[in-house]
Amino acid sequence: MTPFKLTEELLAEIEQLIENQQGTELVSLMAEVHYADVAEIINELNEDEATYLIKLLDSDKTSDVLTELDEDVREAILSNLSVKEIAEELEELDTDDAADIVAELPNEIVQEVISEIEDKEHAKDIVELLRYDENSAGGLMAKELVKVNENWNVLTCVKEMRAQAENVTRVHSIYVVDNEGILKGRLSLKDLLTTSTTAPIREVYIPKVDRVDVNEKPEEVAKIMQKYDLEAIPVVDEIGRLVGRITIDDIVDVIREEADRDYQMAAGISQGVEADDSIWELTRARLPWLFLGLLGGVGAAAIMGGFEEMIAKHAILFFFTPLIAAMAGNVGVQSSAIIVQGLANDDLKGSISNRLIKEMLLATLNGLILAAILLLFTWWWNGNFYTALAISLSLVAVIIVAGIIGTFIPLFLDKRGIDPAIATGPFITTSNDIFGILIYFWIAKLVLGI
Incomplete structure (x- = not known):
């Protein structure tokens, strides 16, 4: 079977058929197209064109199409259908899908739609499903069995x-x-x-x-x-x-939605959004984490201000600040991502202390290898062994602390019943930036005797 591909030529042909009201030709063209592919086509049409196509095709096909449409598109189409037409679509659907669509309808027409469903047992099952919380097994199940x-x-x-x-x-x-x-x-x-x-x-x-x-x-x-x-x-x-x-x-839908939500949260988006959402909705979703990043940057700058004298004497320390901050953030995100994934899949075994010890040993090994490379490079570049040693030791310490933070925070949040996905991304990066900069300059001060 060749995968369906919606081309500009096909879309233009469909739009032309709709414009010319050539229903017979359109039905023939859509006959062998899978309902999921029909939904893909409708998502690209304007409201009037989409409504025309839905009304033209049989309910046994369009009912499934409705379940695959983007929510905004489906809402627009349903607003152009009569109560009886909506009821006909619902009769062709399994009760769980029908209940999901009814839940999206305006409250004032829900009762009318339900009363128009000829199969009263089907209508009764839909009403029963609507009583369950949508975020529960009852809200997810179907009555057909x-x-x-x-x-x-x-x-x-x-x-x-x-x-x-x-x-x-x-x-x-x-x-x-x-x-x-x-x-x-x-x-x-x-x-x-x-x-x-x-x-x-x-x-x-x-x-x-x-x-x-x-x-x-x-x-x-x-x-x-x-x-x-x-x-x-x-x-x-x-x-x-x-x-x-x-x-x-x-x-599968639940897993996909959970993965999308966790991915967005890890990227610093505090609520579910889509690319087509308004600028205001996208801003509301992104701004809280961006504000957290701003606070982290201000905190890091304040810490560096406390070591102004040392930076003035050893300017090279300033040039390595981005490296230290980046390594802290990267290690923290790596550690937290593994923990969050393990918690999500329910395959994280052992106590928190054992997990922390393992992560600390792993961070130490990685830190020593990277620090050895950095020591040789910095010594060759700057010519001052103690400066190179200070930077390298700081890197080891920062990596260890970042690994511990990246491991502990998701586990701690999970124990408190909070979604550990919130710990990844900007949260871990910001906290590790602050701790990383503080540790970096503190160790440098000790090694250089300032």
């Missing part, structure tokens, strides 16, 4: 599964519940096919099944599914009743 009662025999089970499967896009697992809806286990398709049709399900099902609570955080659900290589996981309420399932496609 296949479940059987432990008291049924195999023949009854197969008949019920056939009926239920009509409303499920993909059957990952068959769940077993009791008369109260309590999740008891899962059913192996192999066991189902090789067992007598009169055998009760309670004698066939596998009691061990991974599950999550409706209030579990999506990030924790992602860790469980990743650890056990699950394509889907059942969701239970507070008393253990099966209420839904979360599939791998939803978890």
Whole structure:
């Protein structure tokens, strides 16, 4: 299969067809295009063109297209659809995707849209999902699944599964519940096919099944599914009743959003933003960390001012200040990035003290190697061994301290229930700049006897 590529020629052709109201030709052109690629096309059209295309295509395709659109584009299109048209789109979607779209609608039309959905069971499931916090397993799950009662025999089970499967896009697992809806286990398709049709399900099902609570955080659900290589996981309420399932496609979205958020935070952006956001939104996201950097720079300048006399006598120390600050920042970010990654993947083992000792030994080894190179270079360049020694010893100390800070802060924040990703980037860099400059000039003062 050749990957789809949206070219300027194709986009121009689509825009021309829309302008000329050539619906038949447009439908034919879009027939073999995947819904995700249709969404890519619509994201490039203006509001009127996008609305025309959505109304032209069948709901069984455009419903999926809506879930792939940029939020702003989807909001604009939905505002141009009637209540009945929105309801028709929702009927074609799984309940989790439908609930996400309903949550974005203006409050004044939500009830109207829900009442227009012909499948009342589908509408009921959507309403139920809207009650859960969006940042929970309940807000992430879908109601579509296949479940059987432990008291049924195999023949009854197969008949019920056939009926239920009509409303499920993909059957990952068959769940077993009791008369109260309590999740008891899962059913192996192999066991189902090789067992007598009169055998009760309670004698066939596998009691061990991974599950999550409706209030579990999506990030924790992602860790469980990743650890056990699950394509889907059942969701239970507070008393253990099966209420839904979360599939791998939803978890991929969670992992991507978490990675985007951590990347932005590490780069010094305090809230989720996109390139197309307004200047004011981008400024609000970036300014806090830039202000922190400003404070760090002012602090470093103030420290250097306290060593003005020493700098005047040994001007070469000033020239190496950027190197010391850069090395402190780089080592700190490296150390914190490893720790944050380990915490995110839940594979960081051992005590904090052992982790600090390991990082300190690693920083010492790296520092000694780099300091030896710097010592030879500075001695050759300046001709003063003690000055070169002062700079080199400072580098070792700064690297060790930066490694410890970069390791300790994320671990400390994690223990306090704070996202450790906040420790990377500007926060670590700024703190290490200040400590690095202070250590640099303090050691230089001791070595040079000033």
